[in-house]
Amino acid sequence: MNAEPRAIETVLIVGTGLIGTSVALALREHGVTVALADRDPAAVRLASELGAGAAWSQDGPPVDLAVIAVPPQYVAQWLLDLQKTGAARFYTDVASVKALPIAQAAALGCDMSSYVAGHPLAGRERSGPAAARADIFLGRPWAYCPAPESAPEAVAAVLSLIDLCGANPVPVEPSAHDEAVALVSHAPHVAASAVAARLAEASETALGLAGPGVRDVTRVAGGDPRLWTVILSGNARPVAEVLEAVADDLHAAARALREVAVGDGAQAGPAIGEVTDLLRRGNTGQSRIPGKHGGPPRSYAVVQVLVGDRPGELARLFQVAKDAGVNIEDVRLEHAPGLPLGAAELSVQPEAAEALAEALRAHGWHVP
Ligand SMILES: NC(=O)C1=CN([C@@H]2O[C@H](COP(=O)(O)OP(=O)(O)OC[C@H]3O[C@@H](n4cnc5c(N)ncnc54)[C@H](O)[C@@H]3O)[C@@H](O)[C@H]2O)C=CC1
Numbered sequence: 001m002n003a004e005p006r007a008i009e010t011v012l013i014v015g016t017g018l019i020g021t022s023v024a025l026a027l028r029e030h031g032v033t034v035a036l037a038d039r040d041p042a043a044v045r046l047a048s049e050l051g052a053g054a055a056w057s058q059d060g061p062p063v064d065l066a067v068i069a070v071p072p073q074y075v076a077q078w079l080l081d082l083q084k085t086g087a088a089r090f091y092t093d094v095a096s097v098k099a100l101p102i103a104q105a106a107a108l109g110c111d112m113s114s115y116v117a118g119h120p121l122a123g124r125e126r127s128g129p130a131a132a133r134a135d136i137f138l139g140r141p142w143a144y145c146p147a148p149e150s151a152p153e154a155v156a157a158v159l160s161l162i163d164l165c166g167a168n169p170v171p172v173e174p175s176a177h178d179e180a181v182a183l184v185s186h187a188p189h190v191a192a193s194a195v196a197a198r199l200a201e202a203s204e205t206a207l208g209l210a211g212p213g214v215r216d217v218t219r220v221a222g223g224d225p226r227l228w229t230v231i232l233s234g235n236a237r238p239v240a241e242v243l244e245a246v247a248d249d250l251h252a253a254a255r256a257l258r259e260v261a262v263g264d265g266a267q268a269g270p271a272i273g274e275v276t277d278l279l280r281r282g283n284t285g286q287s288r289i290p291g292k293h294g295g296p297p298r299s300y301a302v303v304q305v306l307v308g309d310r311p312g313e314l315a316r317l318f319q320v321a322k323d324a325g326v327n328i329e330d331v332r333l334e335h336a337p338g339l340p341l342g343a344a345e346l347s348v349q350p351e352a353a354e355a356l357a358e359a360l361r362a363h364g365w366h367v368p
């Protein structure tokens with residue numbers, strides 16, 4: 001399908017939580033008129049106060065595009081209800097699973113020519129409109145599923161939405177989408193939860209020693225368990241297959257380490273080789289994850305700088321980087337437990353690292 005992005009001027013967002021409100025905020029930045037609906041009136045009010053648009057009036061003229069941003073199990077029913085009243089010319093959704101809502105929509109008798117399913121691969125581990133941000137889709141993949149029966153104008157409207165949100169459109173077949181996200185999103189979520197669950201009864205000593213590694217590995221485990229239960233049940237077989245493979249690797253590593261533990265640690269023997277092999281395969285897999293804006297993986301240089309826990313410290317730090325002409329690609333903050341300071345880790349292009357370190361030192365920052 002060679003549909004070009006096409007302007008959409010009016011959009012209805014159903015479900016003004018994290019994703020719906022983030023889409024609305026991104027569209028508002030481009031002057032799109034946005035109507036908001038949610039079963040929770042407080043969510044509409046908050047989204048509206050945040051500048052995401054105005055409460056939807058069902059009597060208004062049809063909008064160009066309705067974006068259904070509710071949990072996956074409600075997508076098909078909303079599509080049917082909206083189509084019955086002619087609420088929009090075209091329809092899409094953002095649910096994290098694709099085959100099931102599409103099959104449910106077809107089974108309910110929805111008009112499949114005006115609906116093109118979608119899924120932005122961007123989000124946060126927080127829910128609700130208060131966590132929404134206009135920029136979460138920038139440079140991120142946005143899967144969409146054109147079907148043989150999709151009207152080219154419907155595909156164009158969805159491409160326009162993706163374009164206005166600053167994301168990269170990725171056309172994909174629904175079942176291929178579900179297999180892919182089982183590997184890159186859904187199984188990792190369960191694995192993160194399994195690691196984080198070990199911390200539920202961790203001692204204060206252990207928690208006080210937590211560093212960036214455990215934070216990275218468990219970040220997504222902060223997600224909403226009810227939403228994730230629906231996502232995982234909607235993609236059960238593909239996720240189970242990935243988890244079984246991960247569990248095999250974990251069992252093998254645990255068995256090998258048991259063998260090492262009963263032997264002499266210094267003379268680990270052949271068993272440890274299995275663990276080394278897993279670590280090496282991990283290096284390979286990790287290095288294949290594309291960079292921030294897609295494309296080949298990029299390695300950034302990391303400049304560490306100590307920052308005091310005072311208002312405005314980070315703003316000052318970013319100003320120094322800006323004045324030095326250095327673009328900060330990513331930033332991570334590590335708080336030292338019990339101390340009024342922390343370390344900021346600034347990821348920059350390798351060729352800019354020295355200039356940034358010098359500029360920071362010249363302004364009195366401690367760069368180790
Ligand atoms: N959380 C994330 O990072 C991502 C989530 N998604 C998908 O986006 C969709 C929304 O998720 P979030 O925004 O994270 O959730 P959320 O919990 O922040 O927002 C969902 C909103 O939908 C409303 N809602 C629930 N059932 C409804 C119904 N039957 N009718 C009308 N409104 C209803 C809720 O009141 C809430 O305001 C889900 O389908 C999810 O799979 C997609 C990409 C990322």
Ligand SMILES: O=C(O)C(=O)Cc1ccc(O)cc1
Pocket residue numbers: 095096120121122123124125185220
């Ligand atoms: O927080 C992250 O890094 C995510 O990857 C969030 C996310 C959650 C659910 C999705 O369907 C897509 C993306």
